[in-house]
Ligand SMILES: Nc1nc2c(ncn2[C@@H]2O[C@H](COP(=O)(O)OP(=O)(O)O)[C@@H](O)[C@H]2O)c(=O)[nH]1
């Protein structure tokens with residue numbers, strides 16, 4: 001069962017730099033004091049153990065982080081845009097969408113709290129103060145903020161079961177799973193065979209978990225049928241078992257022992273997982289009577305239990321709530337332990353991108369690279385001073401040498417980051 005979603009994300013725009021001059025009494029023409037614009041917010045995916053599905057991205061809405069504030073007078077810096085954190089289930093993979101539809105994997109969020117930035121916010125523009133030089137003491141211009149990244153990605157999640165349903169054949173596992181996930185029609189569209197766990201997303205308010213009806217476990221294992229690796233992944237991932245007992249049968253406690261014996265024999269840690277007993281089929285008067293008869297014995301087991309009926313719905317919500325609560329408790333304990341043992345890994349700083357200059361098919365020289373493109377888009381190249389600033393910075397980066405090597409003459413039109421400009425040396 002694979003869940004997937006297309007997500008469009010836009011980093012916040014950077015704030016514009018300010019044009020401002022110091023104003024003091026008796027000093028009508030003070031120096032430039034325009035502050036820088038703030039950075040736009042990033043859009044970040046965060047793996048979260050409380051999130052079970054990618055359903056929340058089904059709306060197709062673009063996720064946009066907030067813009068940075070504009071700079072102000074008195075060297076005031078614009079506020080940074082807020083980061084937008086999007087919670088995704090653990091196990092979510094992120095894919096670039098290529099033209100050939102195969103896609104490229106970008107990230108695999110496999111541990112709780114792991115983060116991946118999908119769209120970076122734009123840089124804030126510099127205020128006019130930064131552009132002052134001994135020969136240009138009062139620049140009346142500043143840099144504008146740059147746009148944030150705009151990306152469309154695919155998220156994929158292989159749903160794995162958190163809660164397993166066990167019990168004898170006919171105990172009511174399939175019926176309960178259907179009752180639980182009735183509101184999630186998705187389940188119906190997934191084909192299954194007896195040896196593949198049937199999955200259902202059980203939603204409770206804003207929280208949810210994935211439950212698996214694992215009918216093949218006992219039946220298949222005892223018949224020596226090999227269980228696939230996928231099946232084992234579900235079993236191992238399962239943190240809580242809901243053990244259903246058909247209370248209309250003669251001796252449900254014997255059934256309980258039988259299944260527990262099989263869980264033990266099966267291995268893979270199944271027998272050690274906490275169980276919640278579902279005393280099922282209490283819509284049947286005989287079953288109800290047997291619950292009352294065995295209540296004292298059941299209490300003595302020291303295991304949480306719920307009298308319920310997958311058919312009438314009695315107790316099913318309570319069962320889901322207990323399962324969810326138990327699950328979250330175990331996960332938060334695991335998280336605590338994991339946080340103590342995991343080393344903190346600091347990602348290597350991103351390589352500073354330089355530039356590339358090539359003569360295109362149309363004969364026009366193209367300069368690409370993050371910094372030249374950014375400068376071309378945020379400085380007003382129609383104005384002389386910002387344009388001079390632009391070429392000065394390119395020269396410092398070595399762009400002029402690269403462009404000269406291609407035989408570009410002053411005045412020739414070239415493209416920098418998609419912006420056309422007459423080359424100046
Ligand atoms: N009376 C009653 N019958 C139930 C209940 N749950 C399941 N059944 C019946 O028990 C039989 C087996 O149910 P199923 O969910 O397929 O059991 P599974 O083999 O554990 O998946 C079916 O005939 C169901 O209609 C229940 O709560 N009350």
Ligand SMILES: [Mg+2]
Nearest residue numbers: 173174213215
């Ligand atoms: Mg079944």
